[in-house]
Amino acid sequence: MPSRTENSIVIDAPYDLVWEMTNDLGSWTEFFPKYASVEVLEREGDTVRFRITKFPDDQGRVWSWVSERVMDRARGEVRARRVETGAFEFINLHWTYEEVPSGILMTWRNEFTMKADSPLSDEQITANITREAPIEMGLIKDKIEARALAEYPVG
Secondary structure, X not given: OOEEEXXXXXXXXXXXXXXHHHOOHHHXXXXXXXXXXXXXXXXXXXXXXXXXXXXXXXXXXXXXXXXXXXXXXXXXXXXXEEOOOOOEEEEEEEEEEEEEOOEEEEEEEEEEEEOOOOOOOHHHHHHHHHHHHHHHHHHHHHHHHHHHHHHOOOO
C-alpha cells in the first residue's frame, strides 16, 4: 500500500496571485530553500516537464529528478509525477486551490512508495514531508501575502 501525506494552509491573497506564484517554476528556489535550481525542459500548453536539483544533503548527496506537472487553473488543481523516479518506485502529487472566506486553501497531497534498495524508507520520507511541508508552505504563504499586500493594499 502506498504512503500518503496531506498538508494544507490558507493564504490571504487573491486566487490568481496564489495560482500564478505557486506555479511559476522559476521562483521555486525562493519557496523551497533546499532547491538549488529548477530548469524547465519542455512546456506544452498546461503541461510542463522540468528538472529539480537540490543542494547537497548532510551526507553530501545531490538529489536531482525530472517531474511533469499538469495544471488545471479552472479546476484549481495541479497533478504531478516524477518522470525520473530516483529512489521512489513512484511519487504522485496533487495540489488543490480552493477559495475560502479567509483566502485560498492550498492543499498538497503526496502518494508514493520507495524502491526496495532506496537509502530511505517510506516512513522516513513520510516523516520528512510531514516535517518540511508546513515550513515550505509557511514560506510560500509569507511571500505571497507580502506581494498581495504590496499589489493590493487595503484602504
